Amino acid sequence: MNGADGHKADTPKVAYTQRSRMNRIVDHLKRDWQLYVLLLPTIIWLVVFLYKPMYGLQIAFKDYSIFKGVANSPWIGFEHFETLFSSEGFMRALRNTIAISFWSLVIGFPVPIILALMFNEILNRRYKSTAQTIVYLPHFISSVIIAGIVITAFSPSAGIVNTALSWFGIDPIYFLTRPDWFRPIFIGTTIWQEAGFQSIVYLAAIAGVSPTLYESAVVDGASRWQMMWKITIPCILPTLIIMLIIRIGNMLEVSFEMIILLYQPSTYETADVVNTFIYRQGLQNGQYDFAAAAGLFNAVVAFVLVIGANSIAKRYSRTSLW
Amino acid sequence: MSGVKLESIVKAYGALQVVHGIDLEVEEKEFVVLVGPSGCGKSTTLRMVAGLEEISGGELTIDGRVMNRVAPKDRDVAMVFQNYALYPHLDVANNIAFGLKIRKNSKEEIAASVDEVAGILGLTDYLERKPSDLSGGQRQRVAMGRAIVRRPKVFLFDEPLSNLDAKLRTQMRAEIKRLHKRLGVTSIYVTHDQVEAMTLADRIVVMNDGRIEQIGTPMELFLNPVNAFVAGFLGAPPMNMIEATIGEGDTSPVANFAGGQLALSKLSELQNSVGRKVTVGIRPEYAQIVTEATLGSVACDLDLVETLGSEALLHTTVGDEPFVIRTETLDKMDTLESVTGFTAQPDLIKVFDAKTGLALSGQTREA
Numbered sequence: 001m002n003g004a005d006g007h008k009a010d011t012p013k014v015a016y017t018q019r020s021r022m023n024r025i026v027d028h029l030k031r032d033w034q035l036y037v038l039l040l041p042t043i044i045w046l047v048v049f050l051y052k053p054m055y056g057l058q059i060a061f062k063d064y065s066i067f068k069g070v071a072n073s074p075w076i077g078f079e080h081f082e083t084l085f086s087s088e089g090f091m092r093a094l095r096n097t098i099a100i101s102f103w104s105l106v107i108g109f110p111v112p113i114i115l116a117l118m119f120n121e122i123l124n125r126r127y128k129s130t131a132q133t134i135v136y137l138p139h140f141i142s143s144v145i146i147a148g149i150v151i152t153a154f155s156p157s158a159g160i161v162n163t164a165l166s167w168f169g170i171d172p173i174y175f176l177t178r179p180d181w182f183r184p185i186f187i188g189t190t191i192w193q194e195a196g197f198q199s200i201v202y203l204a205a206i207a208g209v210s211p212t213l214y215e216s217a218v219v220d221g222a223s224r225w226q227m228m229w230k231i232t233i234p235c236i237l238p239t240l241i242i243m244l245i246i247r248i249g250n251m252l253e254v255s256f257e258m259i260i261l262l263y264q265p266s267t268y269e270t271a272d273v274v275n276t277f278i279y280r281q282g283l284q285n286g287q288y289d290f291a292a293a294a295g296l297f298n299a300v301v302a303f304v305l306v307i308g309a310n311s312i313a314k315r316y317s318r319t320s321l322w
Numbered sequence: 323m324s325g326v327k328l329e330s331i332v333k334a335y336g337a338l339q340v341v342h343g344i345d346l347e348v349e350e351k352e353f354v355v356l357v358g359p360s361g362c363g364k365s366t367t368l369r370m371v372a373g374l375e376e377i378s379g380g381e382l383t384i385d386g387r388v389m390n391r392v393a394p395k396d397r398d399v400a401m402v403f404q405n406y407a408l409y410p411h412l413d414v415a416n417n418i419a420f421g422l423k424i425r426k427n428s429k430e431e432i433a434a435s436v437d438e439v440a441g442i443l444g445l446t447d448y449l450e451r452k453p454s455d456l457s458g459g460q461r462q463r464v465a466m467g468r469a470i471v472r473r474p475k476v477f478l479f480d481e482p483l484s485n486l487d488a489k490l491r492t493q494m495r496a497e498i499k500r501l502h503k504r505l506g507v508t509s510i511y512v513t514h515d516q517v518e519a520m521t522l523a524d525r526i527v528v529m530n531d532g533r534i535e536q537i538g539t540p541m542e543l544f545l546n547p548v549n550a551f552v553a554g555f556l557g558a559p560p561m562n563m564i565e566a567t568i569g570e571g572d573t574s575p576v577a578n579f580a581g582g583q584l585a586l587s588k589l590s591e592l593q594n595s596v597g598r599k600v601t602v603g604i605r606p607e608y609a610q611i612v613t614e615a616t617l618g619s620v621a622c623d624l625d626l627v628e629t630l631g632s633e634a635l636l637h638t639t640v641g642d643e644p645f646v647i648r649t650e651t652l653d654k655m656d657t658l659e660s661v662t663g664f665t666a667q668p669d670l671i672k673v674f675d676a677k678t679g680l681a682l683s684g685q686t687r688e689a
Binding site for chain 1: 372373374394395399400401403404405407409410411412420421424425468472
């Protein structure tokens with residue numbers, strides 16, 4: 001009997017709370033069912049393409065055979081991970097991923113912010129929209145075409161870059177076959193392709209800054225440069241932090257297609273990243289379990305990075321993703 | 323002389339003219355309030371003085387210097403905005419110091435000025451707080467602190483109290499008044515609240531549709547409005563306006579209404595206007611209730627009694643037109659429900675031309 005210690009008295013209250021919570025959920029569903037229907041395709045997409053495949057992650061710990069299937073393949077523990085970390089190919093891919101990600105972040109993260117700040121300073125509307133269109137355009141072009149443009153531009157025979165160099169008496173450089181040139185070309189290409197489109201987020205944040213802050217600053221005597229540093233940037237700082245956290249979370253997700261399209265065996269030394277390593281091991285060599293182990297490692301690192309960046313942001317500013 | 327002079331000031335956006343040649347002279351240390359309904363051009367006029375809007379025509383001088391083409395920072399004005407315009411990322415001290423830092427004043431000078439201003443405005447305990455951690459009234463004080471710390475020649479206030487609740491507004495109104503007395507800086511204040519205008523202003527400028535309707539002290543405007551617009555705009559509740567015809571009484575002209583007649587002042591223009599259609603203005607506080615119809619009173623139907631404590635508002639109708647009476651409640655509560663009409667002292671009744679809305683001449687009354 002629970003009556004003596006008071007539990008009996010608590011039970012109806014708990015039941016009431018649970019019932020009322022259920023009622024609230026049912027009420028919500030009844031009231032806003034149209035919104036939930038709109039949400040459904042996204043939930044289905046998430047489940048089918050992101051959650052269901054997680055079931056297959058277990059092959060990273062199994063000696064996977066496509067004939068036995070995921071469930072019946074024998075467990076082998078961390079064997080694939082041991083092989084992975086003793087593989088020179090994977091360690092090279094990891095080093096390259098970190099290097100490319102680091103420089104992409106250091107150089108690529110500020111570019112859209114600078115672009116947005118510059119767009120914000122353009123007073124002529126027509127000029128502004130033309131400039132924006134030109135900068136956004138590469139985002140809408142297929143990576144294959146972008147890679148084609150880059151390959152053509154850096155071609156040793158007819159590329160515009162080598163042609164320009166020849167005007168100064170410099171011999172043609174085989175840019176895309178030289179490991180030391182791969183990273184600058186790749187990082188430059190991805191920035192060119194995405195910086196404009198990424199600047200939209202910052203432009204939206206800038207548009208949210210109250211115009212009276214600028215008017216007040218004008219009366220106080222601030223120049224446009226001072227207003228940018230003392231008003232615009234501090235006011236969009238929460239957005240910058242959120243975007244930085246997201247960017248850090250995706251740090252190891254180096255633009256896989258672009259690398260596949262631009263690299264070649266002669267540049268593997270600096271170009272081969274974890275994703276291309278997984279692609280080669282998994283799809284080309286048929287080592288699905290080994291590739292899954294590499295992919296899982298990638299995901300765990302990305303998860304740790306997001307948690308870490310979010311914790312730092314929460315500690316040092318009032319902004320965080322959750 | 324840090325006065326402000328507006329001569330034939332015009333503001334146009336393309337073909338659309340919104341301010342039509344305003345003339346106004348604000349004396350040094352004077353507190354002038356621009357008041358009018360939304361869209362009347364008062365904020366635009368203030369922004370032209372601040373330099374935030376280009377002046378389309380006319381001449382603006384501050385301290386005797388033409389300012390039309392002078393940048394806002396060089397006009398030596400400070401502005402307090404409706405939504406405070408505080409920098410959300412800066413604490414109170416840095417918000418107040420912003421203008422001084424921009425002007426590259428020395429650190430010691432900035433610290434001393436911020437401390438002094440914080441002391442004046444009672445913000446000393448909040449200097450390290452961010453605007454989001456302050457109440458509406460405190461934010462408004464910070465906004466004022468930011469304006470006064472620069473010791474400008476002219477303060478410009480753009481509806482600074484409209485985001486505050488009624489109680490805080492009353493409190494802040496008094497603080498602004500005290501601050502002006504203490505600092506003695508020429509101030510131009512924009513509001514659509516006639517109570518703010520009446521309580522704060524040395525002189526009020528009533529604007530309507532991009533034009534100045536009347537300039538004068540609060541009491542001048544209250545007692546001697548030049549037209550029906552000014553009469554209806556100032557005073558709370560506003561002046562009652564009823565259509566009437568001027569008739570000939572035994573000893574003086576009278577206003578004939580649907581429900582009776584009221585004696586008017588023995589002014590020559592009224593005496594010579596028998597048969598003229600006019601609009602009669604009677605302030606709610608100048609109407610005296612009657613409970614039995616008498617000669618010289620106007621019959622009205624009582625709709626509603628709003629008791630405010632020491633006084634009550636009687637919402638009545640005269641014919642089809644609404645008419646509000648403000649009356650004391652002390653020892654009168656029993657009689658309020660049995661009101662059948664009202665009367666008013668002839669010299670407190672304003673008569674306006676029914677067509678033009680202009681006050682008929684000779685009705686001036688000393689404050």
